Amino acid sequence: MDFRLNEEQQMLQDTVARLVRGEYSFEKRLEFSETDAGFSEDFWKQLGELGLTAVPFSEELGGFGGGGVEVQSVMTELGKGLCLEPYLQSVILAGGLIGQSGNDSQKEQWLAGIAAGELKAAVGLQEPQSFYSLNDVETRAEKNGEGYVLNGRKAVVIGGQCADLILVSARTAGSSRDSDGISLFAISPETAGVERRVYPTIDGSKGCDITLTNVQVGADALLGNEGQASNAIEYQTGRAIAALCAEAVGVMEVANELTLDYLKQRKQFGVPIGKFQVLQHRMVDMMSELEQARSMAILAASVADEEQSDERRRILAAAKNVIGRSGQFISEKGIQSHGGIGMTWEYNFAHYAKRLVMINHQLGDDDFHLERYATLLQAS
Amino acid sequence: MNMNYTAEELAFRDEVRAFLDEKLPADIAAKVKGFRRLSKQDHQRWQKILTEQGWYATHWPEEYGGVKWTPVQKHIWDEESCRYGVPRSIPFGVNMVAPVIIKFGNEEQKQQYLPRILSGEDWWCQGYSEPGAGSDLASLKTRAVRDGDHYIVNGQKTWTTLGQHANMIFCLVRTNTEVKAQEGISFLLIDMNTPGITVRPIITLDGEHEVNEVFFEDVKVPVENLVGEEDKGWTYAKYLLTYERTGLAGIGLSKAALSHLKQLASRRLKNGRPLIEDPAFSQRISQVEIDLTAAAISNLRIIASVEGGGVPGAESSMLKVKGTEIRQAINDLARRALGPYALPFVEEELDLSYEGEFLSDENAAPLSAQYFNNRKLSIFGGSNEIQKNIVSKMILGL
Numbered sequence: 001m002d003f004r005l006n007e008e009q010q011m012l013q014d015t016v017a018r019l020v021r022g023e024y025s026f027e028k029r030l031e032f033s034e035t036d037a038g039f040s041e042d043f044w045k046q047l048g049e050l051g052l053t054a055v056p057f058s059e060e061l062g063g064f065g066g067g068g069v070e071v072q073s074v075m076t077e078l079g080k081g082l083c084l085e086p087y088l089q090s091v092i093l094a095g096g097l098i099g100q101s102g103n104d105s106q107k108e109q110w111l112a113g114i115a116a117g118e119l120k121a122a123v124g125l126q127e128p129q130s131f132y133s134l135n136d137v138e139t140r141a142e143k144n145g146e147g148y149v150l151n152g153r154k155a156v157v158i159g160g161q162c163a164d165l166i167l168v169s170a171r172t173a174g175s176s177r178d179s180d181g182i183s184l185f186a187i188s189p190e191t192a193g194v195e196r197r198v199y200p201t202i203d204g205s206k207g208c209d210i211t212l213t214n215v216q217v218g219a220d221a222l223l224g225n226e227g228q229a230s231n232a233i234e235y236q237t238g239r240a241i242a243a244l245c246a247e248a249v250g251v252m253e254v255a256n257e258l259t260l261d262y263l264k265q266r267k268q269f270g271v272p273i274g275k276f277q278v279l280q281h282r283m284v285d286m287m288s289e290l291e292q293a294r295s296m297a298i299l300a301a302s303v304a305d306e307e308q309s310d311e312r313r314r315i316l317a318a319a320k321n322v323i324g325r326s327g328q329f330i331s332e333k334g335i336q337s338h339g340g341i342g343m344t345w346e347y348n349f350a351h352y353a354k355r356l357v358m359i360n361h362q363l364g365d366d367d368f369h370l371e372r373y374a375t376l377l378q379a380s
Numbered sequence: 381m382n383m384n385y386t387a388e389e390l391a392f393r394d395e396v397r398a399f400l401d402e403k404l405p406a407d408i409a410a411k412v413k414g415f416r417r418l419s420k421q422d423h424q425r426w427q428k429i430l431t432e433q434g435w436y437a438t439h440w441p442e443e444y445g446g447v448k449w450t451p452v453q454k455h456i457w458d459e460e461s462c463r464y465g466v467p468r469s470i471p472f473g474v475n476m477v478a479p480v481i482i483k484f485g486n487e488e489q490k491q492q493y494l495p496r497i498l499s500g501e502d503w504w505c506q507g508y509s510e511p512g513a514g515s516d517l518a519s520l521k522t523r524a525v526r527d528g529d530h531y532i533v534n535g536q537k538t539w540t541t542l543g544q545h546a547n548m549i550f551c552l553v554r555t556n557t558e559v560k561a562q563e564g565i566s567f568l569l570i571d572m573n574t575p576g577i578t579v580r581p582i583i584t585l586d587g588e589h590e591v592n593e594v595f596f597e598d599v600k601v602p603v604e605n606l607v608g609e610e611d612k613g614w615t616y617a618k619y620l621l622t623y624e625r626t627g628l629a630g631i632g633l634s635k636a637a638l639s640h641l642k643q644l645a646s647r648r649l650k651n652g653r654p655l656i657e658d659p660a661f662s663q664r665i666s667q668v669e670i671d672l673t674a675a676a677i678s679n680l681r682i683i684a685s686v687e688g689g690g691v692p693g694a695e696s697s698m699l700k701v702k703g704t705e706i707r708q709a710i711n712d713l714a715r716r717a718l719g720p721y722a723l724p725f726v727e728e729e730l731d732l733s734y735e736g737e738f739l740s741d742e743n744a745a746p747l748s749a750q751y752f753n754n755r756k757l758s759i760f761g762g763s764n765e766i767q768k769n770i771v772s773k774m775i776l777g778l
Contacts, residue, residue: 126720128721128740129649129652131648131649131650131651131655131719131720132719132720133650133651136651136652155720155721155740156720156721156723156724158723176652177651177652197739199724199725199726199739200724200725201723201724201725202586202722202723202724202725202748202749202752203723205723207723207724209724209739267512268513268514268515268516268519269515269516269519270516270519276765278765278768279765328712332755335755335759336755336758336759336763336764339514339515339759339763340509340514340538340539340591340756340759340760342755343584343585343752343753343755343756343759344582344583344584344585345583345584345585345587346582346583350584350585351585353585353752354585354752357715357751357752358722358723358748361715361718361719361720361722361723362720362723365716365719367660367661367664367716370660371660
């Protein structure tokens with residue numbers, strides 16, 4: 001048994017760490033966040049040039065053939081810098097969906113671009129009524145000649161504001177919330193009838209809601225078999241959950257370092273406040289939460305690219321549940337330990353705190369995954 | 381044992397309701413109920429209505445224009461005003477500096493400042509915390525040195541709530557460095573327009589400008605602006621803090637926020653059904669409602685004891701901790717109820733005159749920001765850690 005990274009994995013992680021340290025200061029991040037894209041195009045380009053956007057892809061696509069652990073190494077470092085680039089959306093989710101469901105010509109058309117960081121893709125799987133359920137799909141795709149006509153709305157598509165390609169789930173059969181009858185389409189945001197309402201997110205990123213009104217696409221927009229996308233969607237969301245957990249661990253690490261530093265530096269009543277037992281114990285709890293989260297992120301990474309099974313489903317639900325709770329705990333207790341200063345825009349801690357709470361709102365919160373876990377438990 | 385209002389108290393409640401039905405401006409109430417930003421003008425407009433009714437200064441003796449309400453009446457007012465969406469009184473003038481001036485100030489100060497607080501001419505802010513003096517307030521360093529008829533003030537205050545609107549600030553300043561920290565502090569009233577004062581905004585994590593830093597550079601303050609005696613300011617500050625602590629539990633506000641949460645949860649969907657029907661979510665709401673019920677009764681017990689002539693002591697500290705935790709739990713649930721829509725921060729929807737389509741829910745826009753903003757509840761007014769210290773010392777004798 002050995003939990004250490006191998007030499008290659010360590011080199012990968014060091015590369016990302018160096019890049020983030022050099023390019024992603026807190027001040028720069030605030031600037032990136034304010035741009036129309038909502039992230040640094042330049043940093044994204046560098047991720048591409050260094051082959052980091054290709055990490056999970058096969059070697060013939062210029063990739064690394066990386067699995068869960070390699071992705072984890074990248075995501076944790078991106079988390080430490082609170083990086084805003086659409087790595088999760090484009091590389092992990094969209095890349096994964098096309099890789100799993102796409103036919104040869106679709107893969108050829110899009111995957112190399114995604115792996116090189118030249119094509120940015122986003123994924124619209126949620127809807128206004130869906131909460132976190134991936135099967136609650138009301139967007140309809142009707143067959144029309146050779147192609148399809150799409151109508152509906154996709155909610156909170158992070159990175160959708162600047163994506164070159166958007167993958168959306170739409171119902172070709174069945175009724176709302178059936179897992180059968182869901183299809184996946186790749187559409188260009190420039191297609192007539194695609195309307196994006198772009199907004200900033202409270203944690204400094206950008207996203208959009210996408211309304212589809214009589215959007216005509218060809219048969220070549222369909223990814224995988226008609227009506228059978230739910231397995232791929234579930235599987236790839238699982239990979240994304242593992243990646244998001246890894247990001248969260250990076251965010252938590254920095255949040256805890258900042259809080260610990262503050263406890264050592266800040267003096268009240270003539271001593272560093274870290275001398276007060278109530279704050280010591282709280283800091284210990286925050287560290288324990290981080291370690292719980294780290295363990296689950298490792299476990300999630302280890303099953304991310306395994307074949308689908310109830311065991312994999314359970315582990316990923318468990319991991320996201322732990323990450324959601326640990327993240328909120330570290331965020332809230334970290335703010336409390338800092339006092340007012342932990343709530344100010346000018347101090348980086350507040351931005352780590354916000355990201356941690358918002359990670360809980362991506363790909364299902366701790367309640368959602370607890371329920372999912374319990375359902376799997378009852379079924380076994 | 382009797383937990384019911386008397387006939388007089390019920391009549392008072394009817395009077396309060398009739399007044400609010402008639403006089404509370406609908407646009408202001410809508411902002412409060414929807415957790416929207418209130419402008420300085422909104423606060424001033426409502427204060428004028430309250431003053432005309434004679435209900436603005438509920439902590440003052442009648443001779444200065446106050447209204448003599450019993451603790452139960454104050455409680456009824458608090459309950460009803462939260463339910464109706466009355467803006468929270470900006471406490472710094474009417475409920476903080478005024479009681480200090482009334483108790484420790486001289487006649488001239490009373491004549492000069494109290495009417496201006498009632499009329500809304502003066503907007504006060506509080507100069508207590510400093511970058512190096514938070515929970516350890518007595519370690520404050522802002523210096524006031526006597527020079528003839530003036531004090532020369534140098535230093536910095538922070539977390540000054542709504543200081544950007546204020547024309548007056550009451551400050552704790554150090555006038556004596558030779559004695560124990562608590563014994564060298566004085567209570568000064570300072571005109572914000574005096575040369576040498578700079579106000580700098582502190583933007584909080586939700587993007588709001590609510591608090592400020594206030595810098596003092598050779599600020600000349602007339603000696604007649606000293607309240608009470610030199611070096612006795614700590615006593616006055618502590619007196620003021622007892623006023624600050626009452627009401628910090630925010631029971632009425634939590635009730636309003638809970639009712640808002642229930643409405644929200646009945647509009648949001650999960651698996652095609654209203655979220656409030658989801659077993660797990662409805663249990664979460666139920667749990668916080670149960671805790672709130674308990675805290676509300678604890679609050680009534682304190683009120684009844686004060687009504688009977690008691691002094692609220694460390695019990696209010698306990699209630700501050702519970703009350704703020706409950707309110708934060710409600711904010712947490714409201715954010716959770718939005719699901720993925722907790723992420724978008726659609727600022728234009730914060731404006732009540734917004735006429736576009738709402739991204740998710742008419743009341744979604746402020747909720748994540750409010751969750752983050754209200755982390756302050758367990759920090760300000762004496763952090764919850766400090767409140768627990770008070771309880772363990774005063775009640776438990778530890």
